[in-house]
Structure formats: structure tokens, C-alpha cells
Amino acid sequence: MNPLIVLPLILPFATATLALALNKNLERQYKASLLGGTLHCAACLLLLANVYRDGMTVIQVGKWPSPFGITLAADHLSAILVAITGILGLAVIVYSRVEIKPFLRRGGYDPLLHILLGGVCGAFLTGDLFNLYVWFEVMLMASFGLIVLGREKIQFDGGVKYVMINLFSTLLFIMGIGLLYGMTGTLNLAALHGAVQSVPNPSVLMAVAGIFITAFGIKAGIFPLFFWLPVSYHTPPAAVSGILAGLLTKVGVYALIRLFTLVFITDMAWTHDILLVLSIATMITGVLGAAAFQEVRRILSFHIISQVGYMVMGLALFTPLALTGTVFYLMHHMIVKANLFLISGAIRRAGGSFDLEKLGGLYKNKGQLAVLFFIPAFSLAGFPPLSGFWAKMILIRAALENAAYGTAAAAVGGGLLTVYSMTKIWGEAFWKPAPGSGRNKSPDHPLDPWMMAPIAVLAGMSLIIGLAPGLFISLSERAAFELTHPEIYICAVLGALP
């Protein structure tokens, strides 16, 4: 029993309430939001440190014993993701000080952001399938609010598509929950592990697994289900895009990992083969989609899809090495991707546009921004020794060890095409002379330290993960060990093996 595990949930909701109460005084509201974000980040890191030291932490909410009440469980995977959520939350709060304008704050930006953080942490920590659904809804409601916050035409258009498809996916999710409950009589994830093995009709179970793949596949943005993502992520302010890109699809990936390592492992030749095929298609379509666009954030949106493919690929291969790769990839990707979206906001500020055709000359005018873009962009593409290199290397090695040569080739090809997109942004926005009249007229806005500080910190984290990957690989290995030995999770939650 460790009360530390509830802090990442309580703090964001307390902050959101406080921020809502202070809505009349924007300066105070921001201070409350910053304070809450800092505490939340500290609590999340503390939880990770605690899990790293003592192993899995579990709390039975309201002292109801496990299969009956709601369980919160933090194994290494959950704790890692919660810690990164805390870091990204704080980074975005700092970044949004100047990026989010007062009328957006009056519209409820700070409370929504904290509710989103709370919802995401809840989804990572819960040990109950129905409770996961509730956290998904909390998170979605907050993101629905954030995505249309500026009330622009383009935001309503993107927001409607985002809302429609995501609502449909939650309907599928709860449909799967109902069917699974009907077959097994429990919704506790640990108890489900045993219960699905004695289901009288395993083929129906596989159909339910298919429903879950579809539902979480929509959330994660895997191959035939990703269309909502590139039409909506480029519409809100950059701070909102950053937090959505860093967190939301990864909750879908997390849910896939959790269910397909703990519950649906009875017929892996079926479920995990489907996931493998989907992951290859996801990797390739994502990068090809990115190649077609000229807007920075749309390029980055398509790269989210491609990157999700890599994570699902590790899950589908299902060896300890592959899962280590998946967890490492999650860590690296969340930081890098959120950072790239934040940088796109800085590019917009410095160059006046998100459109590559209208950008240029930033290398000359904004040298420090160029350096800060270079690190996450080429980390995303997998240049050694940046963080993405290790992530891709582990996964490709796992594929080769599994004799999945086609998969490995797709992963390498995806990486190469990522380099193409990143050099496109680099060449167009940074190296090309600024277009338009006047000789490289200096952009209007100087870069604000409130925006540059979180970008620099996140870029520094990518560098640290790249240059000293030992700690992060050992974290991922522990997470992968727990994922391949579900009895650890079950013992921690239920107290004993059933």
C-alpha cells in the first residue's frame, strides 16, 4: 500500500478546480496552474523512483479487495509513462505562458489541460478495464474542449472529425467490455488473465480481441484507422497540439500493450500476427503521408502514425527484447514528438507561418532554434547517437532475431523516409532564404524564453537518453520483464496466483 500512487491523479484535478475558481484573475490562475504542474511532475517522478526501487506498487481503492473494487497498479511500464506525462505536462504549462492568449485562458485552457493530465495518468494506472474506459472518457472530454479552444473555422472542422471518430472508438471499447464481461464475469485486468483461459468458446474471445484492436487502434492511430489524426492535430494552438501529440495516441498504444500482454495472449498466432501486419502498414503509410505535405504540423502528425507503427511492432513480435524496444520507443517518442510540436509553435512565431513554402532563413536569424530543432528531428529519424537511434536499433534487432526480415526492412525503410521529411523541414524552414520581398527581413517576434526553456529541456532529455541510454534501457528491460511475466502483475494485484 502506497499512497504515492494516487497523487498523480489527485493533483491535476485539485489544480483544475483551483484554476477554474481563479478564472477571473488570469495571472493567479497561471501561477496556480504552474504550481500544480510542478507538484504533479514531482509526484510522477517520485512514483517512478519508488517503483524502480521497490518494484510494483498497488493500491485497492476504498479497501475493496481486488477483483471487486477498483485497483490502481503501477508497474514499470505505467510508472515510466506517468513520469513522462508529468514532465510533458509541466513543459507545456511553461511553454503556454506566452503561446496561449488571454482569451483562450478565459475559455478554460488551464483547467482542461490539468483534467487531461489527470485522465491520462488515470488510464496508465488503473487495473480495471471499466475504469480504463472512464479515464478514457475523462481524457477525451478534456481533449475535445482543448481542440476547439480557439474557435477558428479550421478547428471546428478538425474537431468534429476528431470527436466523431473518437466517440465511435469508445463505443467499440465499451462494447468489447460488455462482451468480455459476459464471457468471463470479471473486468479486473489481473483476474481476466486467468478467466479468459477457461472461456468455453475461444473463437468468440478472438472476435472480442478484434473489437479491442479496432477500438484502441483508432485511439493509437494504427493503419486503416488513423484518418482523424492528421485532419485535427494541426488545428489547435501549438501548445495543445504538443500535449495531444505527446500523450493521447500513446494512451491507445499503452492500452494495446496492457491488454495484449496480460489478457489476450491465449492465441498469439492470431492476434499478434494481425498486429504485426498492421504495424508494418502503419509505419509505411505514416511516412509516405508525411512526404506529401508542406505544413510542419501535418508532417509531424503523419510521423506520429508512423512511429506508433514501431511501438506496435515491438508488441507484435512479443519477445523480451522487442518489448524493451517498445517501452524505450515510447519514452523517446513522447518527449521528442511533443517537443517537435512545441518547436513548430516557435517556428511559427519566428517565421510567421506553419507553411514551409512561406518559411525560410531561420538558420540565419534564429540559430538557437535551429540547434534545438535539429536534436529532436534527427532523433526522430534515428540518427546515432540520439535517442531514436537506440529505440530503432533495439526493435530492428528484435525483428532480425525473430527472423522477421520483412518487418525489419519496413522499419529501416520507415526510418530512411523519416530522414527525408525531417531534412525537408530543415531545408525549407531553416536553410532556404526567407521568401517574399525584402532581404531576409527580421521576423517580428523575438523568441520568448518561456517558450524556449521547455524546448531546450526536452531536447536536453533526448540528448541524455541518446548519450547515456543505460538507465533508460534498464528501465525498459524491467518493464519488458514484467510484461512477459504477467504473474508478477497478477500476484501484486490479487495477492496470490489464482
Place this chain on the structure above:
Amino acid sequence: METILAVGCGVIVAASIYLMLSGNLIRFIFGLVLATNAVNLLIFVAGRLSEIRPPIIPENALAPVKPLANAVPQALILTAIVIGFALLSYVFILFYKTYAVLGTVDAETMRVSEHKENFSGRKSEAQSDPHPVREGDGP
């Protein structure tokens, strides 16, 4: 009884999918309402239908008399109804505002965020036709 309800679920889901795919935001909302209710019904049926006692402990007793009806599906449905209602009211407001801003409820004409040329908030009316007809095209 289970069979009838199961078939009913299927019919409602089919109708809701039809409505959702018809490309009109108003119809989409009705499809959503139907689908939510179909899912609630599904959870209800999945929890087994039985005409036995409600799970209430009688007076002066310490445990309820078995066999009991399963109360969990009802609790799940109740939660799902509340969440579904909140989402529904949000969707109503969102679609209404969208109609006010975009002036249409036809999904086919809602392409503002998908235009390649229109992403930086600029109006795209002045843009040239993305697929110009070249001379010599055609049969």
C-alpha cells in the same frame, strides 16, 4: 429472451451505423444516440437476464438470500448512461457551433482542415483548381 434482445441489439447497431455514415451531422447525432443505447442493452444482456431476487440483504439478516441477480451490469450501464449523456450534450453544442461557424451540416462539404493550401488559416477561395484539366486529356 436473450436471443430477441441480441437480435435487437444488432438491428439497432446496424441502424445507427447507417445513420452515422449518411454524411449529415444531425443524423450522426441520432446514430450516436442509438449506438449508445445498443451498447447499454448489450451490457445488460451480457450480464445474463434472470427473474430472480434483487441483491438486497433482508432486514435482520447478514447476507442476501441466494440465488441473486447480478447487479454489476446495472452499475456499469448506469455509469455508461451518465458518461454518454455528458458526451451527447457536448456533441450537440459542438455541432451547433460548427453549423454556426461553417454554415453546413454536410460532412462532404466540410473540408476546411483538409485543404492542402488552407492550413495556415488563409482563405483558399483564390487558390487554383488542384486538378486542372489539361488539353488533350480525355478520350
